Amino acid sequence: MDHESCTSQHAAPCYRVRETPYTGEAKARGVFAARSIRRGELVETAHCIYISKQEYDQHMRHTVLEHYLFSSRGEYFLALGVGSLFNHSCRPCLDYRVLRDQLVITYTAARDIQEGEELTITYGKIWFEDQSLKTRTDEDDPVHHHMDDPDGFLAALAL
Ligand SMILES: C[S@@+](CC[C@H](N)C(=O)[O-])C[C@H]1O[C@@H](n2cnc3c(N)ncnc32)[C@H](O)[C@@H]1O
Numbered sequence: 001m002d003h004e005s006c007t008s009q010h011a012a013p014c015y016r017v018r019e020t021p022y023t024g025e026a027k028a029r030g031v032f033a034a035r036s037i038r039r040g041e042l043v044e045t046a047h048c049i050y051i052s053k054q055e056y057d058q059h060m061r062h063t064v065l066e067h068y069l070f071s072s073r074g075e076y077f078l079a080l081g082v083g084s085l086f087n088h089s090c091r092p093c094l095d096y097r098v099l100r101d102q103l104v105i106t107y108t109a110a111r112d113i114q115e116g117e118e119l120t121i122t123y124g125k126i127w128f129e130d131q132s133l134k135t136r137t138d139e140d141d142p143v144h145h146h147m148d149d150p151d152g153f154l155a156a157l158a159l
Pocket residue numbers: 020022023024025027028029030067068084085086087088089128129130131132133
């Protein structure tokens with residue numbers, strides 16, 4: 001099978017990864033809507049690598065992956081694919097859920113999203129200066145119920 005026929009079997013994703021200079025990394029990326037997305041639409045399903053509390057405490061928390069891990073009930077999950085590239089906003093347009101048994105995180109539109117908008121999640125309390133609002137004009141009211149979700153925090157929040 002040649003490259004073209006292989007890639008043509010995949011449905012086009014509703015997002016695109018682009019640079020986000022405001023997040024400050026050497027290669028700073030974020031995820032953006034490639035088309036309009038309806039509230040409730042499943043945007044991504046990220047398969048995860050499971051990381052035990054022991055592995056996290058002894059190794060991972062001392063690495064750059066500390067900034068990419070999700071925690072849920074004292075265990076840790078590294079989301080593969082774009083699952084690790086959603087930036088934080090205190091007015092996120094995505095909800096996410098950690099499905100521990102399936103080792104999967106799902107990301108769902110929390111409201112209607114326009115083409116070109118950045119797709120963001122909340123990290124809960126954050127440990128860096130949130131630069132996102134300085135670059136956005138979106139005035140939509142966020143959906144904040146996921147702030148109370150024990151399965152919805154990045155790792156640093158558990159420290
Ligand atoms: C899970 S990564 C997100 C992807 C990351 N931008 C990249 O290109 O690898 C989390 C890191 O992105 C940066 N970040 C995410 N949201 C941000 C925001 N609202 N303001 C500033 N930096 C942010 C922080 O450096 C954070 O540690």
